[in-house]
Amino acid sequence: xxxxxxxxxxxxxxxxxxxxxxxxxxxxxxxxxxxxxxxxxxxxxxxxxxxxxxxxxxxxxxxxxxxxxxxxxxxxxxxxxxxxxxxxxxxxxxxxxxxxxxxxxxxxxxxxxxxxxxxxxxxxxxxxxxxxxxxxxxxxxxxxxxxxxxxxxxxxxxxxxxxxxxxxxxxxxxxxxxxxxxxxxxxxxxxxxxxxxxxxxxxxxxxxxxxxxxxxxxxxxxxxxxxxxxxxxxxxxxxxxxxxxxxxxxxxxxxxxxxxxxxxxxxxxxxxxxxxxxxxxxxxxxxxxxxxxxxxxxxxxxxxxxxxxxxxxxxxxxxxxxxxxxxxxxxxxxxxxxxxxxxxxxxxxxxxxxxxxxxxxxxxxxxxxxxxxxxxxxxxxxxxxxxxxxxxxxxxxxxxxxxxxxxxxxxxx
Numbered sequence: 001x002x003x004x005x006x007x008x009x010x011x012x013x014x015x016x017x018x019x020x021x022x023x024x025x026x027x028x029x030x031x032x033x034x035x036x037x038x039x040x041x042x043x044x045x046x047x048x049x050x051x052x053x054x055x056x057x058x059x060x061x062x063x064x065x066x067x068x069x070x071x072x073x074x075x076x077x078x079x080x081x082x083x084x085x086x087x088x089x090x091x092x093x094x095x096x097x098x099x100x101x102x103x104x105x106x107x108x109x110x111x112x113x114x115x116x117x118x119x120x121x122x123x124x125x126x127x128x129x130x131x132x133x134x135x136x137x138x139x140x141x142x143x144x145x146x147x148x149x150x151x152x153x154x155x156x157x158x159x160x161x162x163x164x165x166x167x168x169x170x171x172x173x174x175x176x177x178x179x180x181x182x183x184x185x186x187x188x189x190x191x192x193x194x195x196x197x198x199x200x201x202x203x204x205x206x207x208x209x210x211x212x213x214x215x216x217x218x219x220x221x222x223x224x225x226x227x228x229x230x231x232x233x234x235x236x237x238x239x240x241x242x243x244x245x246x247x248x249x250x251x252x253x254x255x256x257x258x259x260x261x262x263x264x265x266x267x268x269x270x271x272x273x274x275x276x277x278x279x280x281x282x283x284x285x286x287x288x289x290x291x292x293x294x295x296x297x298x299x300x301x302x303x304x305x306x307x308x309x310x311x312x313x314x315x316x317x318x319x320x321x322x323x324x325x326x327x328x329x330x331x332x333x334x335x336x337x338x339x340x341x342x343x344x345x346x347x348x349x350x351x352x353x354x355x356x357x358x359x360x361x362x363x364x365x366x367x368x369x370x371x372x373x374x375x376x377x378x379x380x381x382x383x384x385x386x387x388x389x390x391x392x393x394x395x396x397x398x399x400x401x402x403x404x405x406x407x408x409x410x411x412x413x
Contacts, residue, residue: 014205016144019151023202027142028151030200031135032158037098037193038131039159040166041105041124042070044186046255047171047275048179050263055179056114061379064256068376069118071252073125075368078133082361085130090138091201097130098194105187109180125368132367136360140349142204152346156288160338164281165189171275236351237359239408240344244367246401247308249374250394251337254315256375257382257390258330266321280330284338291339292346301409304343305402310336312398315391336398341367 017023045052045066053063085093104124111117136152143151166186173182255278261267262274287307295303314333318326345363352359382390 016142017202018144024143024151026200026202027139028154028158030197030202031139031155032161033193033197033200034094034098034131034135035155035159036162036165037102037190037197038128039162040169040186040193041101041190042074042128042166043067043163044166044170044183045070045121045179046252047167047259047278048174048182048271049256050259050274051174051179051271053260058114059379060257060260060383061376064376064379065118066121067252067256068372070121070125070128071368071371071375073122073127074129074132075125075365075372077126077129078361078364078368079358081130081133082137082358085134085137090134090141090204094130094134094138094201095198097127098197101125101127101130102187102191102194105190106184108187109184129364129368132364133361136345136349136363138204142202150289150292152292152342152349154289154292156338156342156345157285160281160284160288162193164278164285167275167278167281171278172272175270175272234351235408237348237362239405240348240351241362241366243304243308243340243344243401243405244363245370246374246397247311247337247340247370248367249370249378250311250315250397251333252371252375253378253381253390254318254330254333254394257378257387258318260382261387262323262326267323277327277330280327280334283331283335287335287339288342291343295343300343300347301406304340304347304409305406307336307339307343308398308402308405311340312336312395312402315395315398318391319388 017027049060049063049066052058052066053060056063081093081097101124104120104127108117108120108124111120135155139151139155166189169186169189170179170182173185177185258277259271259274262269262277263271291303291307311333314329314331314336317329317332320326320329345360348359348363378390378393381393
């Protein structure tokens with residue numbers, strides 16, 4: 001009598017690394033290093049904008065293009081990177097992007113002209129797009145679902161450390177060595193962080209390569225359109241993308257031009273001291289993780305809206321002409337921004353039923369698109385009407401975004 005044919009055992013379902021496990025710790029540490037490699041290089045010129053403006057004889061808005069063109073490059077690259085990651089894997093795509101960006105970053109300070117510098121900054125930003133395009137999807141697949149929001153908040157906290165490190169290294173060094181060697185030093189820091197990421201990142205276990213679409217190039221384009229269309233039909237996701245554009249744009253505008261204000265009257269701070277204002281980023285390191293814990297108790301909507309209102313309040317406080325009050329306002333503004341961003345970036349992956357990498361990339365497209373467009377446009381407001389007009393505009397944008405978020409996400413407690 002023949003027996004029933006044996007079947008292969010079903011593959012074990014991967015539930016993700018639980019919080020506190022060695023795999024969880026390695027993944028968070030690896031993404032923290034990726035955050036340093038990415039954001040230290042991306043924003044290091046921000047601490048040097050007054051010096052760049054003077055040395056290269058360009059106005060503040062043109063000097064800010066060294067930041068804006070890098071973020072434009074990142075914004076246009078996040079979607080292509082998400083599709084690359086769907087084919088070759090999350091870790092492989094991030095590794096390739098970080099290494100390419102490090103090469104561009106090391107070449108940037110050697111650029112012979114302002115235009116060449118802008119070109120290299122654009123290419124560097126496009127390469128750096130691999131990390132924000134993929135990191136949240138990587139987390140969603142590799143961390144247990146119950147701890148995904150906390151892991152995302154921890155990752156965002158790590159990115160603040162990276163952004164802070166680049167600015168704090170570049171600012172003081174520029175006074176001693178000039179802006180070119182200061183930017184080069186940040187690129188060397190980024191190279192070291194890139195090596196650490198490659199060594200630490202655990203192998204993907206929750207990733208499955210996307211199948212090739214039938215029909216060749218036309219079929220692939222149709223699949224891309226359908227996947228993106230699914231994300232754009234969700235009003236809640238579109239609200240998160242819009243929020244990313246407006247809040248990040250406002251945030252970068254404040255940090256782009258705060259140095260110009262602090263180095264002028266009534267403060268008259270030297271560049272090395274003005275760059276210390278970026279220590280306010282540490283409030284974001286704390287608030288992004290703390291907001292994730294609060295969201296478990298009060299719900300994401302409440303925490304996002306409260307954080308956005310805090311941004312508006314901080315912007316208004318920065319109207320003061322007394323330095324301690326300005327710095328308090330900056331702390332509140334920064335903490336509010338990173339709390340809102342930390343919740344919203346993780347929320348994107350939770351709302352998207354499929355195509356999480358594309359959902360995350362659309363969020364980052366809005367995020368860095370806002371950094372590029374509003375970060376540059378804020379310079380026009382500042383140049384023509386002054387700091388008060390810029391701060392009040394930022395507060396108005398934040399309050400409008402808070403009201404829209406409360407309305408659109410009404411189903412979330």
